[in-house]
Amino acid sequence: MQAMSQAHSQSLTLSSQPAAVQEHVISDEAAFLLARARNMAFAEAAQGRLGQGLSLLQDALEAEPLAHDLLSDMAALLLSAGELTHAEAYARKALAISPDHGASLYTLAFAQSGQQAPELARQTLRHLLQGDALRSLLHEAPDLLPVAMTELSRLDALLG
Numbered sequence: 001m002q003a004m005s006q007a008h009s010q011s012l013t014l015s016s017q018p019a020a021v022q023e024h025v026i027s028d029e030a031a032f033l034l035a036r037a038r039n040m041a042f043a044e045a046a047q048g049r050l051g052q053g054l055s056l057l058q059d060a061l062e063a064e065p066l067a068h069d070l071l072s073d074m075a076a077l078l079l080s081a082g083e084l085t086h087a088e089a090y091a092r093k094a095l096a097i098s099p100d101h102g103a104s105l106y107t108l109a110f111a112q113s114g115q116q117a118p119e120l121a122r123q124t125l126r127h128l129l130q131g132d133a134l135r136s137l138l139h140e141a142p143d144l145l146p147v148a149m150t151e152l153s154r155l156d157a158l159l160g
Contacts, residue, residue: 034060038073050081068097068104075107079114087111102128102137106144109151118155125152 037060044053057074064070075090091108094101105128113121125148127133137144 030064034064034067034070038069041073041077045077045080050077053077054081066097068094068101071097072101072104072107075104075111079107079111082114084111084114088115100132100136102133102135102139103141103144105133106137106141106148109148113151113155118159122152122155122159125155 037056041053041056041060044050044056054074054077057070057077061067061070061074071090071094075087075094078084078087078090087107088111091104091111094104095108098104105124109121109124109128112118112124128137128148129152137148
């Protein structure tokens, strides 16, 4: 945990993230329960009950702390709440488990951008928009691709 705090406080680039954790395998029943928790969390958030959605995800994370999808969802909800530092931390936790997870990279990039770290955000978006990361994004959330591309163009124009 201390290493994560140091990495976070130093705003390290993606290339210096810790090695990926071995993929965590769960039962079909557990996977169903986690999917249900994720869906319920986003339904709560959509109804304006973001805190309740975050609580549902936190409860699910207590049962499955290595579920990168849950960590990524937590990051996304925190980003939507404007909690950029926390969103970045959860996105990095998800990426430590699954380094090319598109939704987590997307959230990380926008958290970095919102925290006035445009060069880091640009590096993250470039990672997102290629290879396995891009395939992951297109599989899980293809509607985010144009937004990511627009942000990368904006950052390229800003940074030259």
